[in-house]
Amino acid sequence: MKQAWWRGGVIYQIYPRSFADSNGDGVGDLPGIIARLPYVASLGVDAIWISPFFKSPMKDFGYDVADFRQVDPLFGTLADFDALVARAHALGLKVIIDQVLSHTSDEHAWFAESRQSRASARADWYVWADPQPDGTAPNNWLSVFGGPAWQWDTRRCQYYLHNFLASQPDLNFHCPEVQDAVLADIRFWLERGVDGFRFDACNFHFHDRQLRNNPPAQNRDTKTVSADNPYGYQSHRFDKSQPENLAFLRRVRALLDEYGAMSVGEVGDDHSLQLMAAYTADDDKLNMAYSFNLLTAEFSAGYIRRQVEELEAAIVDGGGWGCWTVGNHDSIRVLTRWGRNTGNPRFAKTMLAMLLSLRGAACLYQGEELGLPEAELSFDELQDPYGIAMWPEFKGRDGCRTPMPWLHDAPHAGFTTEAPWLPVPDAHAVRAVDVQDGDATSTLAFFRNFMPWRRDCAGLVGGDIAFLDAAEPVLAFTRSDAAGSVVCVFNLADAPATFTLPFDATPLAGHGLDGASLSGRTLTLAGFGGWFGVVAKEG
Incomplete structure (x- = not known):
């Protein structure tokens, strides 16, 4: 796998x-x-x-x-x-x-059968519950789309659960x-x-x-x-x-x-x-x-x-x-x-x-x-x-x-x-x-x-990831596999930024990102600029 x-x-x-x-x-x-x-x-x-x-x-x-x-x-x-x-x-x-x-x-045939009777073959295929003694919903659960997650149904005189729209009754996976x-x-x-x-x-x-x-x-x-x-x-x-x-x-x-x-x-x-x-x-x-x-x-x-x-x-x-x-x-x-x-x-x-x-x-x-x-x-x-x-x-x-x-x-x-x-x-x-x-x-x-550039860069596809400490707005990390490490640096703001690499690296070409230049270990990044490099191997 x-x-x-x-x-x-x-x-x-x-x-x-x-x-x-x-x-x-x-x-x-x-x-x-x-x-x-x-x-x-x-x-x-x-x-x-x-x-x-x-x-x-x-x-x-x-x-x-x-x-x-x-x-x-x-x-x-x-x-x-x-x-x-x-x-x-x-x-x-x-x-x-x-x-x-x-x-x-609620127009699925399963629900049509389930709501008809508490004795139907699919009676338990959805989440049904009796009201509380005062007639209110069984509990305080809410719908993602707003309001209670329970809808009253007059056929069974029970509530059914819907985590989304009332027209989307929840199946009972129990x-x-x-x-x-x-x-x-x-x-x-x-x-x-x-x-x-x-x-x-x-x-x-x-x-x-x-x-x-x-x-x-x-x-x-x-x-x-x-x-x-x-x-x-x-x-x-x-x-x-x-x-x-x-x-x-x-x-x-x-x-x-x-x-x-x-x-x-x-x-x-x-x-x-x-x-x-x-x-x-x-x-x-x-x-x-x-x-x-x-x-x-x-x-x-x-x-x-x-x-x-x-x-x-x-x-x-x-x-x-x-x-x-x-x-x-x-x-x-x-x-x-x-x-x-x-x-x-x-x-x-x-x-x-x-x-x-x-x-x-x-x-x-x-x-x-x-x-x-x-x-x-x-x-x-x-x-x-x-x-x-x-x-x-x-x-x-x-x-x-x-x-x-x-x-x-x-x-x-x-x-x-x-x-x-x-x-x-x-x-x-x-x-x-x-x-x-x-x-x-x-x-x-x-x-x-x-x-295709990414596909040829095996570390970016399947390598491990390790983040580098960088001040906002710079996001920096390495992707590493047996062949070595690729360093990825992105400026997430529209204003220029700088980042100093903690190791020696050489630029990778062909990816198409621009707005970055390397001098020694210091990267200068234009607004929303990005940079890829190869980490130099020791020795």
């Missing part, structure tokens, strides 16, 4: 609603993805991760699944998916799909039949040739059987949710991250190993780094995990160093493996969140280089290779129920989900021929793929150049 492709691999996330529309209905689809796969392959990434495309009422845009074995007609057909897998494989790309196991849509059913659904896609899975909210599978109240948070969680969300007021000791999940993840791993498939889990928790280490330990659960810790507003060299070092410290005997990301379909785009929409062209390049130099795999969200900023949308343009409920303090996730800009001069930047489900901002159209294709100084050109 130590030679597995995902160790140090780069995964490109495709949000299908917004990637490419083939039929002009304003929503991206699987044939659209197929048509654009040569572009993805040209980036030099190892795999694509496709966000949910399953049959769904789309109340949470596909993360509310009504049938785990069907493609929603909005996106295409099973034949389209099979063609996508074949085309991706022909281009040398692995295919990872998003599995949402913790909950279903029920063996539920585990068997979701494993069968995973096998269905393995048989269709997928190479791995991204498991959404993978620490939400189990709940405390006693339904004990969560205590108040000693330190509020602002990584998983925004500061104005009451969800962060609680320490989520009982509604997720239960110890029973480890045994279930071993069952998942045993199934994936039958097909040589990999897994990466999303972990949103008060102690996510420790949980990531636990979920990837002993080579018998997840292959990798990632958290929200680099998807926050907090941004400094010290903060990034702490996240990586805490994960590394929690990993036992080098067995665990992280998967780092600075952007996805749930977070404000990094150019806006960390870069504050800086006009410095080095920022996007340096963020990409920094991400791809950390120990672990990397997930790249569509459009980051173009350096896209967050889209500014009006309330009337919002589609995300999370943002609509939390407006105006939290504007939701639509700003990072707007369509991919392909052609600067085409309607809707070439995404579709008709009105798109979300608008394409002018700030994205000017950064379209066709604009950057012919510009050797563009972020896209940098990424395409950096990827």
